[in-house]
Amino acid sequence: MCGIFGLVSGSAVKASNLKVLAEHARQRGRDSSGLVYETPAGYVIERADKDINWLLKRTNHKKSRVVFGHSRLITNGLSDNQPVVREDVFVIHNGIIVNHEELWKHISSKRLQQIDTEVIAALAVEHVKQGRDLNELAEKVLSLCKGVVACAIGFPKLGKLMIFSNNGSLYLGASQDEKAFSSERYPLEKLGFSDIQQVRREPVVIDIPLSAADLKVSDFSKRRNNIVPALQSNLQEAALLEYPEHHLRRCTKCILPETMPFIDFDEHGVCNYCRAYKPRNIPKPKEELFKLVEPYRRSTGIDCIVPFSGGRDSCYGLHLIVKELKMNPVTYTYDWGMVTDLGRRNISRMCAELGVENIIIADDIEKKRRNIRVNLQAWLKSPHLGMISMLTAGDKHFFRHVETVKKQTGVSLNLWGVNPLEVTHFKAGFLGIPPDFDEKRVYMHGWQKQIEYQKLRFKAMLASPGYFNSSLWDTLSGEYYRSFTEKKDYYHIFDYWRWDEALIDGTLINQYDWETAIDTNTTWRIGDGTAAFYNYIYYLVAGFTEHDTFRSNQIREGDISREQALELVKDENRPRYENIKWYLDALGMDFAEVIKVVNKIPRLY
Numbered sequence: 001m002c003g004i005f006g007l008v009s010g011s012a013v014k015a016s017n018l019k020v021l022a023e024h025a026r027q028r029g030r031d032s033s034g035l036v037y038e039t040p041a042g043y044v045i046e047r048a049d050k051d052i053n054w055l056l057k058r059t060n061h062k063k064s065r066v067v068f069g070h071s072r073l074i075t076n077g078l079s080d081n082q083p084v085v086r087e088d089v090f091v092i093h094n095g096i097i098v099n100h101e102e103l104w105k106h107i108s109s110k111r112l113q114q115i116d117t118e119v120i121a122a123l124a125v126e127h128v129k130q131g132r133d134l135n136e137l138a139e140k141v142l143s144l145c146k147g148v149v150a151c152a153i154g155f156p157k158l159g160k161l162m163i164f165s166n167n168g169s170l171y172l173g174a175s176q177d178e179k180a181f182s183s184e185r186y187p188l189e190k191l192g193f194s195d196i197q198q199v200r201r202e203p204v205v206i207d208i209p210l211s212a213a214d215l216k217v218s219d220f221s222k223r224r225n226n227i228v229p230a231l232q233s234n235l236q237e238a239a240l241l242e243y244p245e246h247h248l249r250r251c252t253k254c255i256l257p258e259t260m261p262f263i264d265f266d267e268h269g270v271c272n273y274c275r276a277y278k279p280r281n282i283p284k285p286k287e288e289l290f291k292l293v294e295p296y297r298r299s300t301g302i303d304c305i306v307p308f309s310g311g312r313d314s315c316y317g318l319h320l321i322v323k324e325l326k327m328n329p330v331t332y333t334y335d336w337g338m339v340t341d342l343g344r345r346n347i348s349r350m351c352a353e354l355g356v357e358n359i360i361i362a363d364d365i366e367k368k369r370r371n372i373r374v375n376l377q378a379w380l381k382s383p384h385l386g387m388i389s390m391l392t393a394g395d396k397h398f399f400r401h402v403e404t405v406k407k408q409t410g411v412s413l414n415l416w417g418v419n420p421l422e423v424t425h426f427k428a429g430f431l432g433i434p435p436d437f438d439e440k441r442v443y444m445h446g447w448q449k450q451i452e453y454q455k456l457r458f459k460a461m462l463a464s465p466g467y468f469n470s471s472l473w474d475t476l477s478g479e480y481y482r483s484f485t486e487k488k489d490y491y492h493i494f495d496y497w498r499w500d501e502a503l504i505d506g507t508l509i510n511q512y513d514w515e516t517a518i519d520t521n522t523t524w525r526i527g528d529g530t531a532a533f534y535n536y537i538y539y540l541v542a543g544f545t546e547h548d549t550f551r552s553n554q555i556r557e558g559d560i561s562r563e564q565a566l567e568l569v570k571d572e573n574r575p576r577y578e579n580i581k582w583y584l585d586a587l588g589m590d591f592a593e594v595i596k597v598v599n600k601i602p603r604l605y
C-alpha cells in the first residue's frame, strides 16, 4: 500500500541512493509524505501533505547517517501523517490495521490521533516502558493487529530500529557499510545490493545512532480536499434517489428487458443473448493448470503475479492460488482513487491472512478524481448511457502497470481471478456497438473494433464540449494499454475452478472475515467506488443494471431460476445512497445537484 524505506550507513547516506528508494516508494502512494533523519542535535521528523520529492528537496539531511521515509496513500486519518510519533518512538507503517478501533480498548494509554498506525506506536511505547525484550514486540503487534502491518519502529533513545511484516511487503538489503529497507525488492536490486532478504514476522533489529534528545517534529499541512471521505447517512438526501418499478418486457428465459441494446426476442420470447450463449462456467480439469504453471514455479521467492482489486473474485482467486495451487504469489493492485475504503481493507485482510506481498501502484489520486469530475460535469450536460464509460476510463492504466510489475519483479506469470459470468456488453451497446458474443475475457480487442468504438464515442463527445479536457490523454492512453499491449503468460483461475457464488462468499466471509457493504446485499463490485453511481443511472434510465446481466448469465448456466434472479435484482438494483454519496464527495460534487440532473434524464421506456 504505502511505500516505506530507509537507509542506515556508516557515513552520510548517499543522496542518489535515497532518491532511488523514495522514487520507488512514491509509486505506492503520493498523497503525503514524511522523513526521519538524524542530526547532531537529535532525530528530526518532517511531514508534509505533499509529494516525497518536495520534502526531500526541502529537508536538510545531507550529513545524516540515517534517513527513513514514507510515501503515503492515505487510508485512515487524513489530518495525521506518517511517521507516527508517540513519546520517544516513531513508526512508519504500510498497510491497514482493520481492527485498530477495537485494539484501543486493550491499550492503557490514550488515543491521540485518527490514524490506524498509532496503535503500533502505543504498543511499542508500552512495551519499552514495561522493560520487555524488544524482540518480543513484533510478535505482540502482529498477534493483535488484523490487516497488513509492514513497518519500521524507531527507538532513538535506545539506538535501535526494528522492522517486520506479516505479509512480506518489506525487504532488507545489506552491504558492508550500509543497510537499506524498502517495501519492495526492486529498488534494492537497483541500488546493487546482492544480499537482499524478505522480512516477515521474524523482526530485524538494526543499530542506529543513539540520541538522548527528544524527537523534533514539524508538519507542513495545507490540504483542503478530504480525500478519504467517510460513508454517511442522511435520510433527506437519500430520499432524492428514485427506485421506480417498471413492467418492461423481459426475455422469457433470462431477465434481460427490452431496453437492452440490440436485444430481440424470438417467437417464444427468448432473447438473442440467450440464443447465442455458450456456457462459460464449465471448468477444465485442474490438473491442466497444475501442468501449465509447473515451469514457472521457483524454489524460493515469488513465482506469479495476481492482479488484485480487492473484489470478491480476485480475493477468492488468491485464496485458490495460495491454498490449492500452492503457489507463492505477489498481488498487484492499481489504486486510481476509486477503490473503496472497504476494498482497501479487504486487500489488507487477505494479504495479511495469506502472508502475501502486495505491490500497489497508486496514481495521483487527486488528479484522477479531478479527471472524473470534469468528465461527469460534461456528461451531465448531455447525458448519454453510452458515455458512462468515460467515468471509469481512468482505471485502464491498470493494464499498463501489469507490465511495470512484471518488469520490476522479473516474474512473468499472471494468474487472474476474473468472473466468467461478468460480461457487460450493454455498456458499449448503448454507444451503438453490437454485442460480440464470442469475445474472450480481459485481453481481447482488435484495431477495427477500437476504431469503430472511438468513432462513435467521438461523435457523442461533440454533444458536450466539456469532454475535450486535459483528461483525454489519460483516457486514450489507458485504453491503448488495455487493448494493445502484447499479452502472454497468463491464465484464468476460473477456467479451472468453477465459479460458485455461495462457496466464494462463504469462504471469504468465514475464513477471512471479509467485509461486506453496508448499503447492499450483493458482494459484487463493492470494492469499486464507481459502481453504485453508474448502476443508479442505468436502472433509472434503462430499467436494468449490471446485476440483471449477471443474474441472467447465472440462469443460462443453470445456477439459479428466473424467479430467483428477479428477486435478487429487485434487491440489488436498489439505490445505494452511502456509496453514491461517497463517490460524489470524493469527486467534490454536490449530491443533490447531481442527482437532480440524473433524475431528469428521459427514460428509455
Ligand SMILES: NC(=O)CC[C@H](N)C(=O)O
Residues within 6 Å of the ligand: 001, 002, 003, 029, 072, 073, 074, 075, 076, 077, 082, 093, 094, 095, 096, 097, 115, 116, 117
Ligand atoms: N496505504 C497505506 O499503507 C496506509 C498506511 C496507513 N493506514 C495510513 O493511512 O497512513
